[in-house]
Amino acid sequence: MTDELEQGSGVIHQDIIDKVKAELPADEILYDLAELFKVFGDSTRIKIICALFEKELCVGDLSVLLNVSQSAISHQLRTLKQARLVKFRRDGKVIYYSLDDDHIKNIFDAGYKHVIEE
Amino acid sequence: MTDELEQGSGVIHQDIIDKVKAELPADEILYDLAELFKVFGDSTRIKIICALFEKELCVGDLSVLLNVSQSAISHQLRTLKQARLVKFRRDGKVIYYSLDDDHIKNIFDAGYKHVIEE
DNA sequence: TTGTCATATGAACAAATGTTCATATATTGA
């Protein structure tokens, strides 16, 4: 046996495949990258991110602002926290969230430019 | 009745909420933006995109290169096509795919920078 | 035409995801 997966995919250009393969970033990096974009790929989370560009906000503020339940916001903040996109500080009972990273704006803007075109 | 959704979310700063709300892009734009990032948020698709940075490739090439079935590649190319991220040209039986947009690289790079840090 | 090759597509299915609901935790003030 040569290699797994005998797909009927007509291999066309093995030389090109090899060349491109050599240029591809490591699988793990591309996996992480997909995971990162996945976090941006939900409208509730994008709205949270976008809101936090303006100002740090507490959970209640976000809930009212985006008209999403407190629980849902909290769950999504957890996702954002795990992706290390947001940080938080406590002030008594209230917890304020803000963006944790400078790249976030760049990623957002790059996508934004694509979306608003034409 | 005042407004839908009487969440028990302790509204804290109505003034800030109003201010931030005024700055948020339209809902539809943020929705589209999330949809765009969603397309980047799958490792197979990211790999396809990344491969196409190097060179136009046919379905068979992509299938072998990424070790993904022809059908799966084809389905994902459909998604990328619908998002107008790839275009294609036919040459006999073979169909070559390439990237359709200059922003794609910017979006990818912005995410990439975030991922490779530290 | 007919057969073959490259790609597309629909149905089915398992896995991942986002929200809700109920409840837990943590902090403050009485």
Added chain:
DNA sequence: TCAATATATGAACATTTGTTCATATGACAA
């Protein structure tokens, strides 16, 4: 200590999503 408030979390559930499998389409060569 107790009640109230802000937030977090786990389980359940409905959707969405990505792959597979089988098959259809379209192009070429014989």
